[in-house]
Amino acid sequence: MAIIVNLDKMMLDRGISLLELSERVDITPANLSILKTGKAKAVRFSTLERICQELECQPGDVLEYRPDETV
């Protein structure tokens, strides 16, 4: 997929673990892991909003478009 999820970079920058972020965003660690590893097919705006709120960032910091890359 050409949309890359940079969630792992943002989590490292903010010093927050997967388990902690999943509890704050109110989704399961399994689902957050699916999102982090780029296996998700779609993201709800409500989920993206909560992630950006907790990580204090913009959607563009979490999502990136690279047309020639597949993950």
Added chain:
Amino acid sequence: MKTSNNTRRLWLIYGAFVCIVLFCATLFFLRLVSAEDDFLLRQVDRSLADDRSFVLGVTDLPCAESDTTHTYVVHGTDADGAILARVATFDMALFSSRDEWTDSPMVTWTVVLQVVGIVSMLAIIVLVVVLLANINRAIRSGRVFQWRKVWVFRSIGILMFLMTLAFDTSLYLERRTAFEVLQSTDWVPQVRYTIHFTRLFFALVILFVGELIHIGNTMQQEQDLTI
């Protein structure tokens, strides 16, 4: 509430289907309904005590264009009464000890095609049982769309096509053999290839349902992977 109503409806339809199947099976095993091959099965029993082999049996052979009719006199108040009975179809059982019939390639191919048809039919029955078990599990778990069901539906559809082709071709060969045997008699059958369109249509419907489940499964996977 909406989800439990859907589940209740599914259980109702599933239960009705199982009841109908069990009811028909009970009627059949209690001999309250008979199979159309009853006549042939009785001839096979008779042939076991005979020197001649039972070579071929055909039911519902249509008569040729020149109708075979019989006239019966009605006894009663009306002395001039008569019944004209027209024979449109008949059953035939061929017994012979001659090699011409027992080794005939047409008879051999008829048997081979019937075996193929019967094996397909048995496979369909097994797959239907598997499907019913899967539906049972699917209703409990709430996951209706599964890849296994797609495979089962596609297999049933293809086997139904194969079964129809095998049985229809064997029926044609039986009629050809019957024609050759009976061509010098009054009971000359028609030789034509009959296609059971109902079975073919049903096979298409099953394949279509399989594709619908495939689409539903893809959509469900996307839904599951939407965070």
